[in-house]
Amino acid sequence: MAVTLKDIAEQAGVSQAAVSIALGSSGRISGTTRDRILKIATDLGYRPNLLVQGIQTGRTQTIGLLMNFASAFDAHLFDGIHNALSDQQYVPIVLCRDDDHGNVLEQIHSLLDRRVDGVLIRPTDGTVWEDHLEAILQRGVPVVALDVEIQAKMPQIDFCGTDDIHGAHTAAKHLLDLGHRRFGVLNSGDPRTPMSIRGQAFAEAVNATKGTTCVTQLSAWNGRTYENDGARALLDLTPRPTAIFGTSDNVAATVVHAADDRGLSVPDDLSVVGFSDTEILRSSRPTLTTMRQDPFEIGRRAAKMLLDRIDEKHNRTASPAPRQAVRQKTELVVRKSTAPPAGS
Numbered sequence: 567m568a569v570t571l572k573d574i575a576e577q578a579g580v581s582q583a584a585v586s587i588a589l590g591s592s593g594r595i596s597g598t599t600r601d602r603i604l605k606i607a608t609d610l611g612y613r614p615n616l617l618v619q620g621i622q623t624g625r626t627q628t629i630g631l632l633m634n635f636a637s638a639f640d641a642h643l644f645d646g647i648h649n650a651l652s653d654q655q656y657v658p659i660v661l662c663r664d665d666d667h668g669n670v671l672e673q674i675h676s677l678l679d680r681r682v683d684g685v686l687i688r689p690t691d692g693t694v695w696e697d698h699l700e701a702i703l704q705r706g707v708p709v710v711a712l713d714v715e716i717q718a719k720m721p722q723i724d725f726c727g728t729d730d731i732h733g734a735h736t737a738a739k740h741l742l743d744l745g746h747r748r749f750g751v752l753n754s755g756d757p758r759t760p761m762s763i764r765g766q767a768f769a770e771a772v773n774a775t776k777g778t779t780c781v782t783q784l785s786a787w788n789g790r791t792y793e794n795d796g797a798r799a800l801l802d803l804t805p806r807p808t809a810i811f812g813t814s815d816n817v818a819a820t821v822v823h824a825a826d827d828r829g830l831s832v833p834d835d836l837s838v839v840g841f842s843d844t845e846i847l848r849s850s851r852p853t854l855t856t857m858r859q860d861p862f863e864i865g866r867r868a869a870k871m872l873l874d875r876i877d878e879k880h881n882r883t884a885s886p887a888p889r890q891a892v893r894q895k896t897e898l899v900v901r902k903s904t905a906p907p908a909g910s
Contacts (some may be wrong), residue, residue: 622710630677633688646865706877726868733896738771750807833905852902
């Protein structure tokens with residue numbers, strides 16, 4: 567049988583009200599009494615009724631999480647989220663994001679109906695999240711976006727992700743320093759995604775150097791992987807780029823495959839840089855030079871930001887902190903896929 571407050575009160579020789587206070591309800595009892603009650607509760611194996619506790623405190627200790635799980639990057643994001651939430655005894659309610667507009671709204675209402683204390687979202691793949699978030703904000707539920715920033719930069723919604731512009735500039739500088747002047751960018755996805763931001767930033771950085779050229783192509787996603795069409799189009803240019811920036815590691819891998827199909831050597835004939843440092847591509851041949859992200863820290867920091875906002879709400883902070891936008895720096899990891907251009 568489940569241990570009740572009455573069981574604890576009888577063994578401790580106190581009232582049920584005192585037990586309730588010791589276990590988290592508002593009210594005052596002495597520290598000695600509290601410690602004695604907590605020890606007896608532990609010894610008896612008491613487990614709190616979280617539904618009742620939520621009614622008493624106004625918190626359900628749950629977080630709504632809207633994101634998809636399609637890669638190791640996503641898994642690391644979730645690991646970071648779980649790490650921060652579990653430290654504070656919070657539990658995520660995970661809904662795999664659906665990019666159909668009607669279903670997105672249904673998912674949001676599903677989370678709100680469960681009285682989640684806050685919502686984490688990863689707003690990718692073209693869904694106009696600004697159309698749906700008002701349902702959350704009207705109820706005063708804090709929201710943090712991770713990895714992909716809400717384009718309208720709604721003042722109530724914080725963001726934690728990667729400094730994609732700095733990372734793309736770093737990749738460009740690496741290739742420029744090697745002596746490359748003819749560049750290609752292989753991009754993909756909605757123009758609002760981090761991949762597109764990286765591609766634009768890379769092109770701007772190399773075009774700022776006199777005597778350079780840069781051509782951008784898109785790599786189509788077929789639902790399982792990226793197609794090689796964009797990579798082939800870049801390699802068929804005359805003159806051909808001597809270096810190509812893939813806005814993700816998976817996109818960069820299509821460049822390596824297309825080059826191999828044409829009998830080109832990476833890096834002797836073509837240098838390739840990716841973005842992410844995906845584990846599965848660390849052992850590719852040649853190993854991929856890339857910009858290393860930290861998805862675990864992004865997830866952990868985003869969850870911590872959300873918990874801070876929840877505390878603000880329940881502490882009735884008169885002047886909440888202004889909107890935060892945290893962008894984690896990337897690290898250039900130089901491997902075997904980049905070298906000076908042939909003949910330099």
